[in-house]
Amino acid sequence: MISALTAALIWLVAANVTGFLPSRDKHWRAAYVLIAVGIPILGWVTWTNGPIVGLVILAMGASVLRWPVVYFWRWLRAKAVNPAE
Template sequence: MTGSAAALLPLALSLVWLIAANVIAMFPSRDKHWRVAYVLIAVGVPILGWATWESGPVVGLLLLAAGASILRWPVVFFWRWLRRQAG
């Protein structure tokens, strides 16, 4: 694969991840989507790392912000946990 084509694959996978996360969020869930959030995190972190490696830190930070906006409650609870551990 050429350099630019290799950089497009992780970006395409990131876009698929973002669309899938939004579609999943539209359906009701008994556990408020926590099980799905864990799967999305487990799949999204390697994609994020790959996209950052191929496209640079600016793209990686943009994708991280997009993912955090979709999975905002796990991020909020993680932040609260960190604050409890520090204080």
């Protein structure tokens, strides 16, 4: 239980430190890696601590990785309006 939350905290610190570092691709490569590592951690936290804590960690991760979330929602909205494309 504590180890899942510790892993989520380490992920959040790593995501924030990565955001402070300079990047030529505007941190997209780091965002892909953080998403790939964060999804299993989110599942682990949700499995061990319950869905409420999982939703809190999801909101914390979405606040750190806000631009991938914004682009994902824009993509979903475009697919909902024009599903043939």
